Amino acid sequence: MADRPCVEIEYCRRCGWLLRSTWMAQELLATFEEELGGVTLVPNAEGGVFEVRVGGEKIFSRKDAGRFPEITELKRLVRDRVAPGRDLGHVDR
Numbered sequence: 001m002a003d004r005p006c007v008e009i010e011y012c013r014r015c016g017w018l019l020r021s022t023w024m025a026q027e028l029l030a031t032f033e034e035e036l037g038g039v040t041l042v043p044n045a046e047g048g049v050f051e052v053r054v055g056g057e058k059i060f061s062r063k064d065a066g067r068f069p070e071i072t073e074l075k076r077l078v079r080d081r082v083a084p085g086r087d088l089g090h091v092d093r
Helices: 018-031 071-082
Strands: 006-012 038-044 050-054 057-061
Touching (some): 006 018, 018 038, 057 071
Parallel strands (some): 006 038
Antiparallel strands (some): 006 050, 050 057
């Protein structure tokens, strides 16, 4: 497991984004159970923070994008880093 990348989802606890974060974590773990070493939820007290990192590299920021990621978009971003070329089935269509 140590050689597999980990995903971090940093979310604003004051904004109430824990449930959204746990749902996204569950989706990523279900899709990439062989490729990921884990998903960590990181509560943040700063307003509006929602970032996703793979192996420490930021792959999505709500601040930069001005929105939350769609789950299909997030799965593609994670796949491109942990399992390039892998077919995600209906997510890729």
